[in-house]
Amino acid sequence: MSSLPSFADPATVQWAGQPLQLLPxxxxxxPAQRILFVADLHLGKAASYRALGQPVPAGSTARNLAxxxxxxxxxxxxxxxxxxxxxxxxxxxxxxxxxxxxxxxARHAALAMTLVRGNHDDRAGDxxxxxxxxxVDEPHLLGxxxxxxxxxxxxxxxxxxxxxxxxxxxxxxxxxxxxxxCFVQDAGRAVLPAFGxxxxxxxxxxxxxxxFHAVGDGAVWALPAPARGLQPTTGAAS
Numbered sequence: 001m002s003s004l005p006s007f008a009d010p011a012t013v014q015w016a017g018q019p020l021q022l023l024p025x026x027x028x029x030x031p032a033q034r035i036l037f038v039a040d041l042h043l044g045k046a047a048s049y050r051a052l053g054q055p056v057p058a059g060s061t062a063r064n065l066a067x068x069x070x071x072x073x074x075x076x077x078x079x080x081x082x083x084x085x086x087x088x089x090x091x092x093x094x095x096x097x098x099x100x101x102x103x104x105x106a107r108h109a110a111l112a113m114t115l116v117r118g119n120h121d122d123r124a125g126d127x128x129x130x131x132x133x134x135x136v137d138e139p140h141l142l143g144x145x146x147x148x149x150x151x152x153x154x155x156x157x158x159x160x161x162x163x164x165x166x167x168x169x170x171x172x173x174x175x176x177x178x179x180x181x182c183f184v185q186d187a188g189r190a191v192l193p194a195f196g197x198x199x200x201x202x203x204x205x206x207x208x209x210x211x212f213h214a215v216g217d218g219a220v221w222a223l224p225a226p227a228r229g230l231q232p233t234t235g236a237a238s
Contacts (some may be wrong), residue, residue: 011183011213011220015190016144016158022183022213022220025071026193028160033143036075038068039083039162040194042120043101044092061097064196065104072108080111081142083162083192084118084149086127098128105131116140118149118163151191159189166191167201168212168223179203183213183220 010029011022021029028037043061072080087093113133115121126135139146139154146157151164170178181193184204193215194201204212212223 011222013185013213015185018144022215023071023075024215024218024220025067026181026183026195026215026220027071028183028190028192029075029077030145034076034078035081035142036071036077036079037081037083037147037160037192038071038195039149039192040085040118040165040196040199041082042085042088042194042196042199044088044094044097044124060197061100065100067195067197068104069107072111078112080108080113081140081147082113082115082133083147083160084116084138085120085162085196086115086118086133087124088120089124092124101127101131105133114140114147116147116149121149151189153188161189161191162194164191164204165194165199165201166204167193168214169203170214170223178216181215182223183215185211185213 010024013020013022018030018032021031023029025038029035030037041064043064087097113131115127115133115135116138117126117135121135127133138148138150139152139157139159140148141157144158146154146159148154148159148161149163151161152159164184166182166184167179168182170180172178179201181201182204183193184191186207187209191204204210213220214223
């Protein structure tokens with residue numbers, strides 16, 4: 001019998017004593033509480049670039065919201081928690097983006113939603129009140145977890161964060177190389193990959209005790225420890 005994992009299933013981890021699922025959406029699912037965590041949508045980012053005269057194609061907001069629709073339909077959460085950077089910038093608040101958000105929220109009228117403010121939320125402003133998204137500052141405590149935007153440590157709670165848009169580079173033979181979003185776990189905290197499709201990424205370097213779960217082709221899988229094939233680099237998320 002093959003010992004290879006089934007990549008058709010999400011990866012299951014135990015953080016803070018809780019079974020969690022790392023979803024290829026990418027998102028984090030806490031089944032015991034039916035809470036779905038999503039980081040870094042950056043909705044309206046393309047519109048923000050177009051407002052600056054950059055020739056960026058339209059449609060990323062609609063695609064991101066459609067992906068959220070599919071994720072909500074699949075998991076049936078009771079609560080959706082955004083780990084910061086919901087809107088990208090003040091220029092993202094175009095009539096088209098705001099109408100798309102209103103239509104999307106109407107499709108999920110009964111779903112509780114919370115936004116943990118991130119650095120882009122500070123500039124873009126809170127979502128319109130009509131969206132009925134509770135807005136809180138970090139750390140926002142939920143059971144044994146501290147929902148945050150910026151990766152940090154907490155004295156009593158396991159931190160779930162975003163902000164860094166983590167990616168990993170897998171090296172094959174010759175010049176073969178893959179760049180994939182990934183979940184990154186350190187002692188007492190984990191960082192989720194960005195959900196938004198029009199976002200950059202930071203290649204997180206290996207470190208003692210650091211664990212990586214790569215996301216690709218509709219699957220999530222653990223990379224060996226130490227995470228061979230990861231290319232150290234420096235940088236920061238936008």
